[in-house]
Amino acid sequence: MCEVKDRLLSLEEAVEWKKSLNASGKKLVVTNGCFDIMHRGHASYLEGARKLGDALLVLLNSDASVRALKGESRPVVCEEDRAFMLNSLRCVDRAVIFDSRRCDRELAALAPDIYVKAGDYTVETLDPSERKALLDSGTEIVFMPFVPGLSTSSIIDKIKQG
Numbered sequence: 001m002c003e004v005k006d007r008l009l010s011l012e013e014a015v016e017w018k019k020s021l022n023a024s025g026k027k028l029v030v031t032n033g034c035f036d037i038m039h040r041g042h043a044s045y046l047e048g049a050r051k052l053g054d055a056l057l058v059l060l061n062s063d064a065s066v067r068a069l070k071g072e073s074r075p076v077v078c079e080e081d082r083a084f085m086l087n088s089l090r091c092v093d094r095a096v097i098f099d100s101r102r103c104d105r106e107l108a109a110l111a112p113d114i115y116v117k118a119g120d121y122t123v124e125t126l127d128p129s130e131r132k133a134l135l136d137s138g139t140e141i142v143f144m145p146f147v148p149g150l151s152t153s154s155i156i157d158k159i160k161q162g
Contacts (some may be wrong), residue, residue: 028110031045031049035058037077048092048145057112063075063078065100
């Protein structure tokens with residue numbers, strides 16, 4: 001196993017890694033998100049996603065991407081620290097930071113074997129460009145059970161309330 005700092009890849013490195021996994025008969029699972037303040041819901045979700053294949057790659061929203069999606073007060077934790085935390089989890093094999101609001105370009109390039117999203121999504125509510133990239137590449141889409149009451153936003157609200 002490589003060191004945590006070596007598990008953050010560029011998209012190009014991730015594509016090559018995926019090719020080597022597939023050449024060995026292994027399946028790559030991909031998910032994406034902000035993962036701003038890590039909590040049990042994240043860990044449960046990522047652990048479940050990893051069990052679906054042989055390796056798990058997380059596409060991580062950059063700081064600019066999180067701000068565009070969540071507002072100027074986010075992220076709470078910078079992208080380098082979020083990537084380090086993700087990559088330090090046993091269930092996460094690699095991560096890629098992406099800058100845009102959506103990761104359709106990354107999904108199209110990776111053509112993952114399996115794509116996982118939390119159970120508060122459906123195929124219909126996935127971003128249309130991301131859904132198209134997944135369907136065009138023949139990726140299996142799986143929704144993991146959502147852990148109610150556990151979200152970064154709810155944690156931030158609780159902190160603000162004292």
